[in-house]
C-alpha cells in the first residue's frame with residue numbers, strides 16, 4: 001500500500017506517490033487556511049515572482065526539474081546539502097514539489113521523499129510533473 005492510500009482500489013484524492021516520492025494534503029485552521037489556500041492556488045496557476053524568497057540551488061539538480069516548477073518557485077531555502085544517500089525526507093509545505101524533486105536526486109533510489117501540502121492545486125502541479133522528473137532521474 002502506498003503512503004496516503006486507503007488500501008482500496010479508489011485513489012486517495014489527498015495524496016500522491018510515484019516510486020519513492022509521495023505527496024499528501026494536510027489541514028489547517030479554517031480562517032488561516034482560506035487565506036493561504038487562495039494565495040497558493042493563485043500562485044499555482046500564474047507564477048508570482050514576489051512570492052519567491054531569493055534562494056540558490058545546486059544547478060546540476062535543477063536540470064531534471066520542469067520549467068513550470070522552476071518558474072513557480074516559492075521556496076525559502078535549500079536544505080538539500082544536509083541530506084545523505086538512502087535517507088527518508090519529509091518536506092512540510094512541499095508546494096510545487098521542487099525540493100522533493102531535488103531531494104529525490106540526493107537520497108537516490110534507495111531513499112524516500114514525502115511531500116505534504118494542504119493546497120490541492122499545488123499538489124496537482126507537483127503530481128503533474130512528477131512522472132517527468134522520475135523519467136529524467138531514472139527512478
Ligand SMILES: C[S@@+](CC[C@H](N)C(=O)[O-])C[C@H]1O[C@@H](n2cnc3c(N)ncnc32)[C@H](O)[C@@H]1O
Pocket residue numbers: 026027028036040073074075076077091092093094095096097098099116117118119122
Ligand atoms: C513557500 S511555499 C512552498 C515551497 C516549497 N517547499 C519549495 O521549496 O518550492 C509554502 C507551501 O506551504 C503550504 N502550507 C502552508 N501552510 C501549510 C500547512 N499548515 N499545512 C500544509 N501545507 C501548508 C502552502 O500551501 C504552500 O504550498
